[in-house]
Every structure is written in structure tokens, then in C-alpha cells.
Amino acid sequence: MRNEAVDGQDSMEAVMRQTRAYLEYLRDNGEEFIPRAEVLKNEESGRVQRSDLISFREEVLPCVRCSHLAKARKHVVFGAGNPHASLVFVGEAPGAEEDRQGLPFVGDAGQLLTKIIQAMGLKREDVFICNVLKCRPPGNRNPLPEEIQNCEPYLIRQLEIIHPRVICALGNFAAQTLLRTDRSISALRGSFHDYHGIKVMPTYHPAYLLRNPKDKIKVWQDMQLIMTELGLK
Numbered sequence: 001m002r003n004e005a006v007d008g009q010d011s012m013e014a015v016m017r018q019t020r021a022y023l024e025y026l027r028d029n030g031e032e033f034i035p036r037a038e039v040l041k042n043e044e045s046g047r048v049q050r051s052d053l054i055s056f057r058e059e060v061l062p063c064v065r066c067s068h069l070a071k072a073r074k075h076v077v078f079g080a081g082n083p084h085a086s087l088v089f090v091g092e093a094p095g096a097e098e099d100r101q102g103l104p105f106v107g108d109a110g111q112l113l114t115k116i117i118q119a120m121g122l123k124r125e126d127v128f129i130c131n132v133l134k135c136r137p138p139g140n141r142n143p144l145p146e147e148i149q150n151c152e153p154y155l156i157r158q159l160e161i162i163h164p165r166v167i168c169a170l171g172n173f174a175a176q177t178l179l180r181t182d183r184s185i186s187a188l189r190g191s192f193h194d195y196h197g198i199k200v201m202p203t204y205h206p207a208y209l210l211r212n213p214k215d216k217i218k219v220w221q222d223m224q225l226i227m228t229e230l231g232l233k
């Protein structure tokens with residue numbers, strides 16, 4: 001009587017044989033089989049070390065350039081995700097929950113962003129998520145011009161290190177800061193713009209979508225353009 005280990009090995013070998021045959025079939029029929037992880041890998045990631053982003057984070061964490069924000073914060077919210085991401089989401093500033101956890105987009109708006117990312121066939125770990133401002137403005141007020149001026153160099157450096165193929169700017173502040181414009185998000189969304197050779201897709205902030213769910217369809221249209229650009233559909 002054959003034992004279970006031998007049976008298990010046989011079935012594993014059968015699966016591998018079938019998989020190999022399927023890949024050869026795809027190749028012979030002109031299909032390029034590219035695992036999702038490879039599609040998402042930044043083409044220039046070879047020159048980027050994960051440690052670059054980690055050591056830069058260590059530089060940013062003690063920042064007190066905006067003394068009033070530094071005094072009130074619980075955490076500097078540097079950003080989180082894949083240092084080799086092809087897609088970076090940039091929002092406005094941390095909210096209360098983000099400040100509490102030290103992570104970006106973990107409140108209600110963050111949960112909606114997670115659903116959007118999943119609807120694109122991705123996971124949060126596949127992308128990088130950050131904000132223009134790394135500290136929470138009190139009472140979730142809008143960032144002040146001098147705060148953006150203080151903090152923007154950190155965003156610029158993050159984008160230099162990650163060098164994604166696409167940046168999705170969430171809301172007016174992110175889009176206007178990256179694109180050096182005062183045009184509204186409604187006017188900017190729906191097409192790609194340029195940020196130092198990187199494509200930028202402005203779209204509505206998830207917090208806006210929670211108040212205006214009818215505009216979710218427009219965000220999904222923007223995400224479809226990003227998916228096409230990244231070869232995800």
C-alpha cells in the first residue's frame with residue numbers, strides 16, 4: 001500500500017507538470033506570462049534599496065520644523081508600503097486615527113482607500129501610501145502654506161527614492177502641491193499630468209467620497225486609467 005507522503009509527492013509533481021505545460025502553452029501562443037508581483041515591481045527598483053527609505057524615515061521622525069504640530073502630535077506619519085512600488089498614493093495629512101497609530105490612511109477614509117486598492121486587484125503592501133504633511137493639523141484643519149513648505153521636501157525625497165511609475169494624488173492639497181497649480185481637483189482629475197517625468201493622476205480624496213458617494217464612479221474611472229498605465233487590466 002502506498003503511503004500518504006508518496007501520494008502527496010506524486011500529486012505535487014502532477015500539479016507542477018500541469019503548471020509547466022500551461023506556461024509552455026501560453027508562451028507557444030505568444031502570451032507573456034508575468035506574475036503580478038513582477039508587473040508591480042518598479043523597473044528601476046534595482047537602484048533603490050529598502051534601507052534608503054528606512055534610513056530616511058529615521059531622519060524624518062524627530063522633525064520639529066512646525067513646532068506647533070510637533071508638540072501636538074503623537075506620531076510622525078511617514079508613510080507605509082512597498083519601497084519598490086510602481087504606484088504611490090499621496091494624501092493631504094494624517095487624521096486622528098493616523099496620528100494615534102503612526103500609519104497613513106487607517107481611519108474611515110483609509111478603509112475606503114483600501115477597498116479601492118483591492119478593487120484594482122492590489123493589496124496595500126503592493127503600493128506606497130503617504131501624505132503631503134507628515135503631522136496631524138489640530139482639529140483636522142487644512143494644512144497651512146508654511147507647513148506644506150516645511151514638509152514638502154520630505155515628500156519630494158520619498159518620491160525620489162521610490163521613483164514610482166504613477167502617483168495618485170488624493171484631493172486638492174496633494175494635487176495642487178505636486179503639480180504647482182491652483183486648479184481644482186474637479187478640473188485636474190480624469191487625465192494624467194506630469195511630475196518630473198512621473199505620471200500623476202489626481203482624483204478625489206476618499207474622505208470626500210465618504211461625504212459624496214455619487215462621485216465614486218469618477219474615482220473608479222481614474223483608477224481604470226492607472227490600471228491601464230500599469231498593465232493591470
Ligand code: SF4
Pocket residue numbers: 060063064065066067069070076133134135147150151
Ligand atoms: S509636518 Fe512635516 S515639517 Fe512639520 S513638523 Fe511634521 S514632519 Fe516636520
